[in-house]
Amino acid sequence: MKKLISITVCALMLLSIVACAKEQAPATETLTGVGKGFGGEVTVTVTKEGDKIIKVEAVGENETKGIGSNAIEQLPAKIVEANSTDVDVIAGATYTSEAIIYAVNNALDPVKYPAPTEEVKEEKDPISQSAAKVFQGFGLASIGRLGPGKDDTGTPVYSTNDVFANALFDENGKILSLYVDILEVATPNYDGEGMPHFSGYPGQGGYNYDENHDEVVDSKTVDTEDNFKAEVNSWNTKRERGDSYRLNTGTWTDQMNYFQDMFVGMTVEEVQSWFDKYTSDVNGRPLKADSDKPEDQAKYKALSEEDKAMLADVIGSATMSLKDAHGDIVAAIKEAYENRIPVETEEIASQGTALVSVPRLGPGKDDKDVPVYSINKVFANSLFDKDGKLVSLNVDILEVATPNYDGAEMPHFSGFPGQSYNYDENHDEKIDATLTVTDEIFQKEVEGWKTKRERGDSYRLNTGTWTDQMDYFEELFLGMTVEEIKEWNDKYTSDLNGRPLKDGSDKPEDKAKYDALTAEEKAMLADVTSTATMSLTDAHGDIIAAIVKSFENKVALDLTIK
Incomplete structure (x- = not known):
């Protein structure tokens, strides 16, 4: 009987435990x-x-x-x-x-992590500035980058970065307006979506290709002239990549705009001082309180509380580097100041900057029958009045060619490390060796690139230097809208080569076009061709397209010239 009672009690206890377990099961x-x-x-x-x-x-x-x-x-x-x-x-x-x-x-935890609200991009009013004199400058800083990393086959990723700055300064060197952009071009084994690619020149065998950006190489790019042209023609700058190019605290464009606004009112020396004091010596980014880098921690601790509060405001909007292997923004700004020229106008309503990249097949071949290829990057920096008429224009071109080109002073790009190309070392139209690119050669070539203006008197055309001829066209286009510039180009230049029409052309198309002009128009062209005969639209660069694009990219200014 006791045993039965004991079993019954245990059963009841077990039922109670089960019931409690059911009651306490997590919801x-x-x-x-x-x-x-x-x-x-x-x-x-x-x-x-x-x-x-x-x-x-x-x-x-x-x-x-x-x-x-x-x-x-x-x-x-x-x-x-x-x-x-x-x-x-x-x-x-x-x-x-x-x-x-x-x-x-x-x-x-919706309190700690609130739902993101839809971003409403407001057009910011331009910073109000005034100056007795205005100077415009263009600066370009090119860097070759080793990395980031390698693909899954162990093949390195490389990139080139062209930072270009269009800046206005007052008579004391203070920045009145600043516009910076970067063209970053990487090997096609980079997994970042939206990154412009370059595989190398035709004949170099292509490059590992990560087609779907999953860090796994799918194939090699096709080794053709068509692919070469397609890649160069498709390049977009970081601004042109728009919202697709995002960083930790917003798009690249948003962060660059923040720094631009911050530097307005500073001289380039003050920009350099700000950079030296408030950014990391390791990666060029604004210093942060929680850095895990000892060098940055020490640099940050040495700042005043006011400095730290200022930096907290900065990194709330902009954390990207101002100087690293992705581009030396500070150097481009300083270069713009070094290249500044006076602007003769009483009204500036907007500022435009543009880059147009053009691939070129040729000129010709070397003595081993290997083709010469080049890439031409046309930079147009424009100022417009309220009616959209040009009041200032500065155009420059960075042309880089394969190293089998015999022209002295031509900047070279031989390809990425591991690739090879014929090399005419002494520019005598005879190949001396096959140049195999190393990391050192790659970086040295890119850092040595010079624009056509920087090449100066060494770059001469039939009727003077390239700079002299470009200056003439810039002066000619002042007071025109971009539509009027397009119309001038369509009417007065060759449809074959983009050069100003001349009397006595042996090309039937050019002769017919020239003969249809009035005597007054022919006299105007005679004045033009006595100074400037170079092409405005050919494989050496589409200057007209760059000017038009600069107008499309224009930003408003609030600038009073006293």
């Missing part, structure tokens, strides 16, 4: 969150059982297929496994990964 709840992805909103549904994340589902319809979609498919499982958002991002899909992580945090 299941479903939460939703949102983050800002590469193409728009990324939403997540998070299922929790007590403190444990048991399921995460992510949706991002506008994320790039094969890139952002990889993060949407793979990252939720990582978060469930870790029971945390402290997980590694999916390689090649950083932006979408960070959006998923933020969305999960927003679902779990």
